[in-house]
Amino acid sequence: MTTALRSPARTKAMASSVRKSPRRKKSLTLTILTALMALYTLVPLAWLVINSTKTQDGLFTSFGLWFDDGHFALFDNIKQTLTYDDGIFLRWLGNTLLYVVVGAGGATFLAALAGYGLAKFDFPGRKGVFATVIGAVAVPGTALAVPQFLMFAKLGLTDTPWAVIIPSLVTPFGLYLMWTFSAQAVPDDILEAARVDGAGEFRTFFRISVPLLAPGIVTVLLFSIVATWNNYFLPLIMLKDPDWYPLTIGLNAWNAQSATAGGQAVFNLVVTGSLLTILPLLAAFLLLQRYWQSGLAAGSVKE
Amino acid sequence: MASIPAAAPPAARRRRRSWKGWQFVGPFMVVFALVFLAPIAYSIYLSLFRNRLIGGNSFVGLENYQRALQDSQFWSAFGRVALFLVVQVPIMLFLALLVALAIDSGRLYGRSFFRVTIFLPYAVPAVVATLLWGFMYGARFGLIGNINDALHVTLPDPLSPHLVLASIGNIVTWEFVGYNMLIFYSALRTVPHTLYESAEIDGAGQFRIIRAIKLPAIRGALVIATIFSVIGSFQLFTEPAILKPLAPNAITTFFTPNLYAYALSFSGQQYNYAATVAIIMGVIVMVIAYVVQLRGTRES
Numbered sequence: 001m002t003t004a005l006r007s008p009a010r011t012k013a014m015a016s017s018v019r020k021s022p023r024r025k026k027s028l029t030l031t032i033l034t035a036l037m038a039l040y041t042l043v044p045l046a047w048l049v050i051n052s053t054k055t056q057d058g059l060f061t062s063f064g065l066w067f068d069d070g071h072f073a074l075f076d077n078i079k080q081t082l083t084y085d086d087g088i089f090l091r092w093l094g095n096t097l098l099y100v101v102v103g104a105g106g107a108t109f110l111a112a113l114a115g116y117g118l119a120k121f122d123f124p125g126r127k128g129v130f131a132t133v134i135g136a137v138a139v140p141g142t143a144l145a146v147p148q149f150l151m152f153a154k155l156g157l158t159d160t161p162w163a164v165i166i167p168s169l170v171t172p173f174g175l176y177l178m179w180t181f182s183a184q185a186v187p188d189d190i191l192e193a194a195r196v197d198g199a200g201e202f203r204t205f206f207r208i209s210v211p212l213l214a215p216g217i218v219t220v221l222l223f224s225i226v227a228t229w230n231n232y233f234l235p236l237i238m239l240k241d242p243d244w245y246p247l248t249i250g251l252n253a254w255n256a257q258s259a260t261a262g263g264q265a266v267f268n269l270v271v272t273g274s275l276l277t278i279l280p281l282l283a284a285f286l287l288l289q290r291y292w293q294s295g296l297a298a299g300s301v302k303e
Numbered sequence: 304m305a306s307i308p309a310a311a312p313p314a315a316r317r318r319r320r321s322w323k324g325w326q327f328v329g330p331f332m333v334v335f336a337l338v339f340l341a342p343i344a345y346s347i348y349l350s351l352f353r354n355r356l357i358g359g360n361s362f363v364g365l366e367n368y369q370r371a372l373q374d375s376q377f378w379s380a381f382g383r384v385a386l387f388l389v390v391q392v393p394i395m396l397f398l399a400l401l402v403a404l405a406i407d408s409g410r411l412y413g414r415s416f417f418r419v420t421i422f423l424p425y426a427v428p429a430v431v432a433t434l435l436w437g438f439m440y441g442a443r444f445g446l447i448g449n450i451n452d453a454l455h456v457t458l459p460d461p462l463s464p465h466l467v468l469a470s471i472g473n474i475v476t477w478e479f480v481g482y483n484m485l486i487f488y489s490a491l492r493t494v495p496h497t498l499y500e501s502a503e504i505d506g507a508g509q510f511r512i513i514r515a516i517k518l519p520a521i522r523g524a525l526v527i528a529t530i531f532s533v534i535g536s537f538q539l540f541t542e543p544a545i546l547k548p549l550a551p552n553a554i555t556t557f558f559t560p561n562l563y564a565y566a567l568s569f570s571g572q573q574y575n576y577a578a579t580v581a582i583i584m585g586v587i588v589m590v591i592a593y594v595v596q597l598r599g600t601r602e603s
Contacts, residue, residue: 024408024409024410025410026410026411026412027408027410027411028412030405030408030410030411031410031411031412031413033405034402034405034406034411034417035417037398037402037417037421037480038416038417038420038421040477041420041421041423041424041477041480041481042420044424044432044435044436044439044477045423045424045427047435047438047439047446048435051438063449063453064439064445064446064448064449065446065449110330110331110334111331113327113328113330113331114327114328114330114331114332116327117324117325117326117327117328118324118327118328120324121321121323121324121327121328122320122321122324123320123321123322123323123324123325123328124320124322125325126324126328129328129332132335132340133335136335136339139339139343139585139588139589143346143581143582143584143585143588144338144339144342144343144346144581145581146346146564146565146568146574146577146578146581147341147342147343147345147346147349147578147581148338148342149568150345150349150574151341151342151345166334166337166338167338169334169338170331170334170335170338170339172335172339175331201323201326201327202326205327226425226426229428230427230428230429230430232428232429232430232540232541232544233540233541233561236544237565237568237569247428248428248429248430248431249430251430251431251434252430252434252545255434255545255548256548259548259549267438270434271438274431274434274435277428277431278426278427278428278431281426281427281428282423282426282427284426285419285422285423285425285426286419289419
């Protein structure tokens, strides 16, 4: 079995040959069946959008999948979400962005460098590096969390952004993707020519290889962003101070507060905050469709 | 992933062996050693010790492992995720495959709409997905409550002890069906369509084409999706942890191995035993992932 990684050009050629294939007769039955699946996907999202327009009372008194007559509180809810508790939501949003930019950005950078290094250089210990990292992909991340926490506690890093950022910097799967991508997309001849011209290895990497690796880099970046934006377990154990919470932990804290007797019920803020949390990611996926769909196709394993 | 070593890219021309490659691989490896290798070594160390208030830290050999093997809470947690695995993963992957085949068949109206729509939940954080479904499950202002009120019926409570695992299965399916669909779909798209056309000319029906051409062609994608889902099932944590306040009687502190390890560490301060539980789960996951990979590639 070989895993063929399609070079971007090859994928494109494939896609156009698919498009050229004769139009098939459309099937209404099949469309309806698939539409049921899409409905299943959309109902919870519709519920979220509809209920973010309701006041705290409206949530309890109106039907879940329709608007509350006469009360359209979306803008009020957004304002409340952003200002509640001295604007802590914005702080959480800022933290999330920090973890995403440094964590996912750094992870993509390290994976691109290392994947390229593995694909294009022969160096002592190369096989060992490869075996260790590939073995690590199967290690469940959560199994590492407790010892990571204890180590970071000893280093005095818990309750700081570093405790969330540093573990996010490593993505073995991203490394694998970048390695296969580099092996296919960067021809050795070009590198050889650059060396003959006297260009340094890093200069060659940034000037020549990075542009060739762009589709792979975007895919790894997008999936690292999702992983970091959606992370719950790691920040949950590493952070105690609400000022460093990412959105996921913060939203759950609001929900827990609402469910606790004596706590101020802010279900409307949980609902609206959830909507605000997912919008940037949904937007990123919709806008960058072209990249991640071809990136996934490139990364998928074939016979 | 375990299935990848077979996937070596075409061997590049022999290059001069030098230390230069480490300039590129080094930074990754430093962080990797810090957040992967060191914690693994540390948890093995931890699992061999016990910390008592009186007597302090002492070496106990394999005692923690013996305790885990006889720990009914650990095994009930393990049994629950194993049940989850054998029921939820096949349903999710089957649905994902059906949708991928439907979209790839070219017989749908508006197929890009379906492709993107069904994928969208992947971008929703597990915390938000669980909060959402938790609200909808709820009898207070959830859909279940609405339906009960409107029709004057009492639907079974999705958060009751005997239904909560199925309810969690529904959330996980919702989150990942589109992701798996996309992996299958991407793999299907690389099968040359001329193959189907000649099969059709030979009089093969659609189901035969699916069985004889499409499924074997995407075997690699099926294996990878299965391995990821197995790892995901054994790691189940966020969904039950978030639902717990809504269903305190149904979700115990040892509902899944991860919840158990978390409770041991952060409520019980039993770090040594928690590390042991994590190691046992890690080994089980790696063995199962390896078996899936072997089975998946052997038959091809």
